[in-house]
Amino acid sequence: MSADKQESFSFSPENLEKAKAIIAKYPQGRQRSAVMPLLDLAQRQNGNWLSEAAMHYVAEMLDLPYIRVYEVASFYTMYNLKPVGKYHLQLCRTTPCWLRGAGDLRQVIKDKLGISHGETTEDGLFTMTEVECLGACCNAPMVQINDDYYEDLDADIMAGLLDKLASGEVPPAGSQKGRRGSEPFGERTTLLEKGDS
Amino acid sequence: MPKLTVDGVEVEVEAGATVLQACEAAGAEIPRFCYHERLAIAGNCRMCLVEMEKAPKPIASCAMPAGDGMVIHTNTPTVKKAREGVLEFLLINHPLDCPICDQGGECDLQDQAMAFGPLHSRYHEPKRAVPDKYMGPLIGTVMTRCIHCTRCIRFSEEIAGVSVIGAINRGEHMEITTLGQAITSELSGNVIDLCPVGALTSKPYQFTARPWELRKTESIDAMDAVGSNIRIDARGNEVMRILPRLNEDVNEEWISDKTRFVYDGLKRQRLDRPYLRKDGKLTAVSWDEALEAVAAKLKALKGEEIAAIAGDLSAVEDLVALKDLVTELGSANLDCRQDGAAIDPSCRAGYLFNTTIAGIEDADALLIVGSNPRIEAPIINARIRKTWLRGDLKIGLVGAAADLTYAYDHLGEGGDVLQAVIDGSHEFATVLKNAENPMIIVGTGALTRPDGAAVLAGLRKLAGDCGAVRDGWNGFNLLHLAASRVGALDIGFVPGEGGRDLAGIMAGAAAGEIKAVFLAGADEIDMQGLGDAFVIYTGSHGDAGAHRADAILPGAAYTEKDATWVNTEGRVQQGFRAVFPPGDAREDWAIYRALSGHLGKPLPYNSLEELRARMVEAVPHLGATDTVTPAEWGDFGQAGAIDAAVLRTPVEDFYLSNAIARASATMARCSAELLDAITGATGTDG
Ligand code: SF4
Ligand code: FES
Ligand code: FES
Numbered sequence: 001m002s003a004d005k006q007e008s009f010s011f012s013p014e015n016l017e018k019a020k021a022i023i024a025k026y027p028q029g030r031q032r033s034a035v036m037p038l039l040d041l042a043q044r045q046n047g048n049w050l051s052e053a054a055m056h057y058v059a060e061m062l063d064l065p066y067i068r069v070y071e072v073a074s075f076y077t078m079y080n081l082k083p084v085g086k087y088h089l090q091l092c093r094t095t096p097c098w099l100r101g102a103g104d105l106r107q108v109i110k111d112k113l114g115i116s117h118g119e120t121t122e123d124g125l126f127t128m129t130e131v132e133c134l135g136a137c138c139n140a141p142m143v144q145i146n147d148d149y150y151e152d153l154d155a156d157i158m159a160g161l162l163d164k165l166a167s168g169e170v171p172p173a174g175s176q177k178g179r180r181g182s183e184p185f186g187e188r189t190t191l192l193e194k195g196d197s
Numbered sequence: 198m199p200k201l202t203v204d205g206v207e208v209e210v211e212a213g214a215t216v217l218q219a220c221e222a223a224g225a226e227i228p229r230f231c232y233h234e235r236l237a238i239a240g241n242c243r244m245c246l247v248e249m250e251k252a253p254k255p256i257a258s259c260a261m262p263a264g265d266g267m268v269i270h271t272n273t274p275t276v277k278k279a280r281e282g283v284l285e286f287l288l289i290n291h292p293l294d295c296p297i298c299d300q301g302g303e304c305d306l307q308d309q310a311m312a313f314g315p316l317h318s319r320y321h322e323p324k325r326a327v328p329d330k331y332m333g334p335l336i337g338t339v340m341t342r343c344i345h346c347t348r349c350i351r352f353s354e355e356i357a358g359v360s361v362i363g364a365i366n367r368g369e370h371m372e373i374t375t376l377g378q379a380i381t382s383e384l385s386g387n388v389i390d391l392c393p394v395g396a397l398t399s400k401p402y403q404f405t406a407r408p409w410e411l412r413k414t415e416s417i418d419a420m421d422a423v424g425s426n427i428r429i430d431a432r433g434n435e436v437m438r439i440l441p442r443l444n445e446d447v448n449e450e451w452i453s454d455k456t457r458f459v460y461d462g463l464k465r466q467r468l469d470r471p472y473l474r475k476d477g478k479l480t481a482v483s484w485d486e487a488l489e490a491v492a493a494k495l496k497a498l499k500g501e502e503i504a505a506i507a508g509d510l511s512a513v514e515d516l517v518a519l520k521d522l523v524t525e526l527g528s529a530n531l532d533c534r535q536d537g538a539a540i541d542p543s544c545r546a547g548y549l550f551n552t553t554i555a556g557i558e559d560a561d562a563l564l565i566v567g568s569n570p571r572i573e574a575p576i577i578n579a580r581i582r583k584t585w586l587r588g589d590l591k592i593g594l595v596g597a598a599a600d601l602t603y604a605y606d607h608l609g610e611g612g613d614v615l616q617a618v619i620d621g622s623h624e625f626a627t628v629l630k631n632a633e634n635p636m637i638i639v640g641t642g643a644l645t646r647p648d649g650a651a652v653l654a655g656l657r658k659l660a661g662d663c664g665a666v667r668d669g670w671n672g673f674n675l676l677h678l679a680a681s682r683v684g685a686l687d688i689g690f691v692p693g694e695g696g697r698d699l700a701g702i703m704a705g706a707a708a709g710e711i712k713a714v715f716l717a718g719a720d721e722i723d724m725q726g727l728g729d730a731f732v733i734y735t736g737s738h739g740d741a742g743a744h745r746a747d748a749i750l751p752g753a754a755y756t757e758k759d760a761t762w763v764n765t766e767g768r769v770q771q772g773f774r775a776v777f778p779p780g781d782a783r784e785d786w787a788i789y790r791a792l793s794g795h796l797g798k799p800l801p802y803n804s805l806e807e808l809r810a811r812m813v814e815a816v817p818h819l820g821a822t823d824t825v826t827p828a829e830w831g832d833f834g835q836a837g838a839i840d841a842a843v844l845r846t847p848v849e850d851f852y853l854s855n856a857i858a859r860a861s862a863t864m865a866r867c868s869a870e871l872l873d874a875i876t877g878a879t880g881t882d883g
Binding site: 065066067068070071074075 | 360361362363364365366367375376
């Protein structure tokens, strides 16, 4: 998708049901608090971005002035106000990831896809955004692809991930070097019993 | 009530007060940007930091509730350093373009940087710049100057009741915007006063004057019947801008956009010389010739062939002189109700906004009849909204629906519904009855109908039935539109013994029985209906009345005379001259006085003081300036059948409701761009 205009938006029947359930969670008179989950729902239905039409739709549903919805949507970076590719690569560039090679990842993306920060490939498959720390520093460097974290990356792994995604395969998320969570590679090295080492 | 110590001074403050208020009570000055008494607390600028003992770091005094036993310091090195730090941060992204900024000289940021700032800058990096935003024909923006205090957002959301301004993005990228739309509020100009920097400025005033060049005159507005307290800023003989003046009982610190921006109308379409119609064409003449010709005309007539109609912009003094003159000529054909409203002049309580504007805040039920207070009296509407926001005011409307900025029960549109409320069969009658302080506001639109007198009598009965009138509370209110009206009614500018009222005068003029008619700034009547009568127009602007006139005697506008005004509450207020009338124009009362000389029947006063003495002698409460003299409840109106027709406001165009406004280019722009949004019927029925 290249145009960032959308004529109209409305929830699909399933999402309308979901929206109603979300709204019902809030106490009487506080329905407007549902604005964030509803925007998220709308974004998911709408190819991962929020059009003006979608925000107006949510505003109307919650009886909120449009500007109040737009304030929220523009405040949080997880709402995309412009169309993004099918795979939204969010590359962490904060110090730990950077020290561990985020720059190489950026280069691979640039080389393979020809996009840098804020750009989308012509086929509409990939968008790359550089972001600040996503809280997975132990497994730096990392990239968030849509909802999932891909950790323990290097240039080759990144290249492989991009190839798989391009061919329509979604690789398993998490550490790409096989460790579980943020456990150390190999043997345990800390919090040992006395005499373990 | 918490007791605290501020800089060694013990103070006791109301429960719920903030530390900032406590500091003020103790006489300590606290700088601030985001805090404003009349807006919700935001606590985002940090300028109000003070030290509190036992707290690890400085606290934002505006957002901290005053607690018992708190020990506050406002003059320690820490506080000084905190203020310097805040200002240094604020100035990092501020353009420091004071020399070309309209706010320069009256800017909170400028003043506070001088008083509390570090006086030097350590910042050499590029500053951020923010694109300017379009906010409509009245508000100019230079958004790079914005310090994100959010006062403008809070004002529009809370006071004006229109959610169009917002803060988008975040952090360094935060911007204040309306997303390209005009601020669709009749009170929008107030954000200019609230903005502590020069981010939001007056578009019509842009780059026309510096505040220190202006001569400031405290006066009274005449754009509606509220009598907002204003300050007229003039340079030379030109009004450069109009600002609100604080009066808790009337306009608090707000004024409507018409009050604020109408002033360019004072410079256009002015009648600055006397004119006489010669061979069908208005020809400029000298005062002598004009007065002589008018006098000659009048001398040839019998008293009952002469009449006078007062318009919306005349001051009390002007009308006293005209009434005296016409009476002297032997005529009792006087009327100040140029809209033909069935106002009953015999009982003062029947034509006042008895509850008073501040009194609205004590009401717990309100019935609005045939009025749209938002455009008839924006300041009163803001007071209703303020009371409604508090949560316990039940509002019902009988009349055409409109967006009033608060929710109301739309009982119905027509007189039949009103009749049902009056005879108690409608459930809202019970709401009024059960209320402690019920209130009724009737607009003049409900009284200009053929059944106006019956509506008035019906509402009088309703007020009695629902307990709206008792010792210490009068819930009956007539909402006037014209600044001149209550004063005119007070001095009895209504038909005397055997005199004709408006309809009688018009009929008489059409039939040739009325041969000369004075129009004191009366522009809203049907000029065709005046037939062949000789029309003498006194007023400031070349509007409908002047076009019809046979003689034009140019008068002074409200900014050009010392004058007494009585607002819809019956509050007597004094306005003062800010500039002189243009050209040969004179104060209206002086014109009548001069004419009386030419008629050989000089009025018994030679100065404004003498005229006022006579006025107060006749109507003593007119001497009680700045007060509302409560009126005695009595009988008014005339019982009868109320028609089922729709009740609606008589104001068609808020921005163009009088001759001065119609001459204003700014008002014309507003009318074209904002009117629909403000008067649209997208009401919040609820
Ligand atoms: S525009 Fe003015 S009032 Fe609005 S947030 Fe900025 S500084 Fe404050
Ligand atoms: S620095 Fe990259 S996840 Fe924290
Ligand atoms: S005045 Fe207290 S934080 Fe702004």
